[in-house]
Amino acid sequence: MSEPTTTSDEATAAASRRPPQPPRGPRPGGHSFGQPVEKAGNFGVSARRLLGRLAPYRARVVLAVLLSIAGVVLGTLGPRVLGRATDYVFAGFIGRRLPAGVPLDEVVADLRAQGQDTYADLVEGTPHVVPGQGVDVxxxxxxxxxxxxxxxxxxxxxxVSVRVVNRISMWTVRDLRADAEEQLHQLPLSFFDKQPRGEVLSRVTNDLDNVQQSLQQTFGQLLGSLVTVVAILAMMLWISPVLTVIALLTIPVSVVITALIAKRSQKLFTAQWAHTGTLNGQVEEAFTGHELVTVFGRREEISAAMRRTNDQLFDVTWRAQFISGIIMPAMFFVGNLGYVLVAVVGGLRVANGTLSLGDVQAFIQYSRQFTQPVTQVASMANLLQSGVASAERVFELLDEPRQVPDPSGDAPVEAPRGRIEFEDVSFSYGAEPLIEDLSLVAEPGQTVAIVGPTGAGKTTLVNLIMRFYELDGGRITLDGRDITTMTRRQLRAHIGMVLQDAWVFEGSIRDNIAYGRPGATDAEVRAAAEAAYVDRFVQHLPDGYDTVLDDEGSTVSVGEKQLITIARAFVAQPSLLILDEATSSVDTRTELLVQEAMARLRADRTSFVIAHRLSTIRDADVILVMEHGRIVQQGRSGAGRSAHEVLLASDGAYRRLHDAQFRGAAVEVDEQGAPTPA
Incomplete structure (x- = not known):
């Protein structure tokens, strides 16, 4: 994970509050990210790109190739040498039946004179025959x-070659994992708005694991098989070009069969991993929202949807494995036909003395070994196709456009005073504009409250300050400096953010609070906890501040979890504070106490407070009322009156919101959700 910078990292939980995004169309030459696929975008390109990932280890690849060649060549010489042993045994078998002491030429001539030409050819064509002598032990x-x-x-x-290949495979996938992690940290937040988390997780876990398994099981064997084919072919040509031609007649048939089957199964393997990603997304949603699913009685619908996806996954997986599994038995059948032809023709050539029995035996071994690597490649076709399909999905993630890069250099940023200015800011999530020509100034030390109906752009406004999204027009400045001229790390290092959706990680309560400022002392952590009223409930826990929370924070209540995130903001001591419905999950009494503490926290800091409950922003210096991405009303404190009182005195949007909350029966809402008098 990227290194945390104060409490702005809590923004990772903001995805649940963002407006829905329009779906992206298909990318050229491929398929839409996160969408089920029917076929691979380009198998050849993805396979070559995966092999290109081996470039950093080219020296080791060369070593593995040389070792493999040497091992294969020596192993290939074995049958040829073993054929000599057969010749010695066969020569002893024949020599024992011939008259001792008679020269071999005379024995052959005598056999021809007797009309035994075939036997004479056999004796003459068998090396190492000594009449009257048995096997030369x-x-x-x-x-x-x-x-x-x-x-x-x-x-x-x-x-040794296989060991080197396995190491190269593991290093390559390690690099892919590192690149995928780096890519996830460099992707804009808008990317995660559009993608199911389970689908993204599937690509960086399941797909990468499948790539590693495929590389380990195929790369080394493919290398050895290719070298074996070349070496065996050379030995077969050395022994008998005629038999070699007969043996090679089966190769085109094998290639055609493999190509036809692989073409049909590849799209099924690609669909298999796409459905795996979809299923992971459904599982992740079902279990993270398990309580809501149970409360609303939707378990049957969720289960039915998962069963449908699981059935689709089963169907494409079964068909992919079945079709690719046909390759190996088909190759065995074709290989056996070639074996029969070689045996028949080879036997005839031994009989007429053209070849020795040992040569035919060696050639038959070579012909069997020749089909073996081809069969191995065929049997690995399913793994190879599956691995390339997963690699294609990983490459799609790596090819996603990254966020706008930070400016070059690392110019120091002095501690900001906190003056934020929006200058004609425009922003949209898609074709529909959300914020247009918005201008706003927040002076140092002011508390700016932002209110308005759901979807008005309140959270988007503060997300733009954090540079979670890039502007379509205008600019935002911090103390007069355009925030795009700072690195994101520099900008966010001075900002504390507390969200409505409290986020905690697996670790102690002390660690969760200190997350806001690495290096905070225990005294500072305790002081922040007391200021945020965390200390009150921590004292009743058996392990106190050492109580370990899981990543869901189930050890404590939702309200207590939110207090922990507020304490995290306290300990961070930010110059700019953003509070997005930060007290929505606490009880009324605790809210009043926390408001007092937050008032102390906001002292001498510029604060942006997003609130739906107007009672929480009565003491704000500036109140902005937003509708449809525009500031429709603005109130500032002065002349002895608070901004809240100024806005109530006018008959506008704020007054309608106030009446909707405190006199709910007396107001109605229009089609856009804005309150109107009943």
Whole structure:
């Protein structure tokens, strides 16, 4: 997570209060982020991009390739050398049946004279035959030792190569995870407004895990398989070009079968991970809102929606695995046809003396080994397609446009006095403008209250101060300096923010309060807790300030959790304070006490207070009434009257809001939700 800067990090909870955003259209060449996909945007591009992530480890990749080549070459020589052992055994078998002491040429000539031309060709074409002599045990033992040595060294080199490949795979996915985390911190808040959290989490967890698994299980085997194919092909050509052509006749058939099946299964794998993301989003929503789901009796509807998505996920997963699973048995069938052809033609060539039995045995082994790496690649097709589909989803996240970068350099920002000025500010979430040509000045030390109906733009106004969103027009200045000329860290380091949706993390109450200012002493934490009336209930907890909260804050009540966030603002000692319905979850008595404490906290600070309950902003220096993104009424204290009294004295929007709250039966609301006299 990014390093916290005072209590402005509580703004991560603001998403639940933002206006709904218009959906984005599909991106060129791909599919919309977070939307179920029917097929991959571009398998080849995503696969090449994933391989491109190996570039930082090219030296290790070269090492792995060289080790793999060496291991495969030595292992490939094994059958050829083992064929010599077969020749020694077969030569002994034939030699024992021939007359001893007679030269081999005479034996062959004698067999031809007797009309045994086939047997003569066999004897003549078999190497190491000595008439009257059996198996040469010493020579056979030497060959066997050579084979053992070759296979032992080949196994060692292959093991080292696989180990290097696995490390490269893990490092590559580690880098992808780091980039994804960095990207999430650089994305604008508007991105998270539009995406279900479960979908985003699925991309940075499930999809990345799948990429790692696919790389580990396919990268090393693919490398070894490709090298094996080349080495075996060379050995097959060395032994018999004719048999090699026969063996290769099955390759085009295998390629066509694999391509046809892979093309059909790829879109299913992509859809599989899209439905996984959708299901994660539904699960996250159902369990974070479990209490509301239970209260409103919507468990059946939620369960039905999850069952539908789960059934869709099951369907595409089953079809993807079934279709991709056809590849391997199809490859076995085609490979066996080639094996039969090689065995028949090879036997005929041994009989006429063109090849030795050992050569045919070695060639048959090579032909089987040749189809094995091809079959392995086919069997890994489902993993490879699944991994590339997940990588494509991760790359989509990495390709999302980032927020406007901070200005270059790190010019120091002196402690601001807190003068905030809006100069002709315009902002919209989409095509519909929300704030247009808004101008406003908040002087140092003033408390500015913002009121208005839901959707008027109150929270958006303070979010613009925090630079959670970028302006469409105009500018905002802090002490005369455009906030876009500061880094976000510099700006937010002097701002404290307390939201209506209190946010706590898993840790002790002391840690949660000190989160507002890292390095705060225990005395400062306790002082802030006493000022925010946290100390009152902490004293009754068994572990006091060491009481551990979970990330939902279930150890304490909602109101107590909000008091903790207010104490966090106290300990931060910000120059600019933003309070967004900060006392909405506490009881009336505690609210009065907290208001007194917050009045002390606001002393000598510029404060923006968003409130629906007008009773909480009676002492504000300035009250702004917003409707449809515009300030429709403004009241300032002066001449012995508070801003609240000034606005009540006029018959305007504020008066209608006041009457709606304190004389609810006497007012109605119009279509836009604004109160009107009954």
């Amino acid at each position: 010493e020579a056979l033992g030497g060959v066997i030792l050579q084979v053992v040595a070759l296979y032992a060294v080949a196994a060692l080199l292959t093991w």
